[in-house]
Amino acid sequence: MILWGFTAVLGALIMLPAPEIVVFRTAIASVILVLILRRKLRIPLRDALNFTATGLVIGAHWVTFFLAVKVANVSICMVGMATLSLWTAILEPMIVRGRRFRPIDLVFGAVVIIGVSMIFKSESEYSAGFLIAIFSAFFASIFSVINSFHIKKAGPYLITCYEMMGACLFATISLPFLVHELDLVPSFMDWAYLFLLGGLCTVVAFSEYVNLLKRFSVFTINFMNNLEPVYGILLAALILRDYQHLGPGFYVGASVIVIAISLYPLVRRRFSMIEASYNPEDR
Numbered sequence: 001m002i003l004w005g006f007t008a009v010l011g012a013l014i015m016l017p018a019p020e021i022v023v024f025r026t027a028i029a030s031v032i033l034v035l036i037l038r039r040k041l042r043i044p045l046r047d048a049l050n051f052t053a054t055g056l057v058i059g060a061h062w063v064t065f066f067l068a069v070k071v072a073n074v075s076i077c078m079v080g081m082a083t084l085s086l087w088t089a090i091l092e093p094m095i096v097r098g099r100r101f102r103p104i105d106l107v108f109g110a111v112v113i114i115g116v117s118m119i120f121k122s123e124s125e126y127s128a129g130f131l132i133a134i135f136s137a138f139f140a141s142i143f144s145v146i147n148s149f150h151i152k153k154a155g156p157y158l159i160t161c162y163e164m165m166g167a168c169l170f171a172t173i174s175l176p177f178l179v180h181e182l183d184l185v186p187s188f189m190d191w192a193y194l195f196l197l198g199g200l201c202t203v204v205a206f207s208e209y210v211n212l213l214k215r216f217s218v219f220t221i222n223f224m225n226n227l228e229p230v231y232g233i234l235l236a237a238l239i240l241r242d243y244q245h246l247g248p249g250f251y252v253g254a255s256v257i258v259i260a261i262s263l264y265p266l267v268r269r270r271f272s273m274i275e276a277s278y279n280p281e282d283r
Contacts, residue, residue: 003205005231006056007197008074011066011238014193016186018066022171024186026164028198029206033161041161043154049161051135055166061139061175062116062167064132072129074236078117079254080133080226085261086112087141089268092218095145115256119212123248147210147230148218157203157210164202256257 014021034041068077089105116134120127143163150159175182186194212221233254 001228001229003201004228005235007201008035008065008069008077008232009062010193010197010201011069012074012236012240014190014197016183016185016190016211017176018070019063019171019174020067020183021197023168023175024061024194025198026055026059026168027201028195029163029202030164030168032199032203033157033164037157037161040158043162047153048162049077050165051150051162051254052152053167055163055168056170057139057143057146058163058241059170059174061136061143063171063178064136064139067134067178068129068136069170070129071132072126074240075250075254076119076126076129077133077136078228078232078236079136079250080130081140081232082254082257082261083112083116084137084140084144085133085264087138088144088218089264090147091141095142096148096218096254101266102271104268108260108267111260112257115253115260118256119152119250120252122247122253144218144221151213156207159210160203160207173273208238 011018016024065081067075068080086109087104088195090109093100116130119130153159209221251253
């Protein structure tokens with residue numbers, strides 16, 4: 001989570017458009033993983049296509065993520081990403097058989113919407129970036145749920161390798177639509193940041209995230225992801241001085257969202273225990 005907290009700051013420091021950042025990030029990660037895996041890359045065609053298709057969703061997540069950073073700033077992007085747990089609570093029951101949607105989800109969803117509206121009112125100039133960040137969290141929730149099925153079929157580095165190829169493909173396709181002038185020769189500092197992004201924040205952090213899906217549920221993983229916005233906002237304040245551009249309404253709304261999402265799993269677990277006590281067959 002600490003490594004992922006750096007991704008938005010690195011995205012702000014890299015002087016390239018969002019799709020280009022993702023192209024270079026995923027290309028670097030793919031090359032590193034191919035060199036690590038080599039002959040182990042041979043897997044059934046169906047699995048390869050499924051992993052690569054999931055990578056397209058990851059590409060959509062990362063392109064919108066860095067686009068939100070560029071359109072607004074790191075702090076706004078991080079608060080939008082804090083809705084990841086809520087998206088997972090809504091989408092997981094729709095995708096995973098046997099998972100039920102609970103009314104408590106609607107209650108916390110309403111609280112998050114209140115926090116979102118506060119930020120919209122106080123930081124209207126960043127509303128576009130905030131919306132893009134919320135869409136980014138939506139895509140992140142989708143591939144998180146899908147990866148919980150993939151981890152049963154292959155190792156984390158192998159899955160990550162094919163997904164990075166898919167993400168690179170998506171980012172490359174999006175270039176003509178989102179970038180007016182390509183910059184295919186990054187500066188020395190951009191290369192340094194890109195290798196940090198592609199190496200530590202992707203090969204290491206993303207592969208370990210996929211590996212953790214063996215031991216934890218998608219919701220638990222995405223609940224831990226709530227630390228990413230916290231780290232991201234703190235790092236943005238220390239490195240980029242984002243706090244100088246944000247009003248009190250942002251911090252009130254952000255606090256409502258972060259507190260609600262942090263309390264959500266505790267309250268949901270409590271309601272599940274009460275529900276199970278009235279429904280012995282669910283135990």
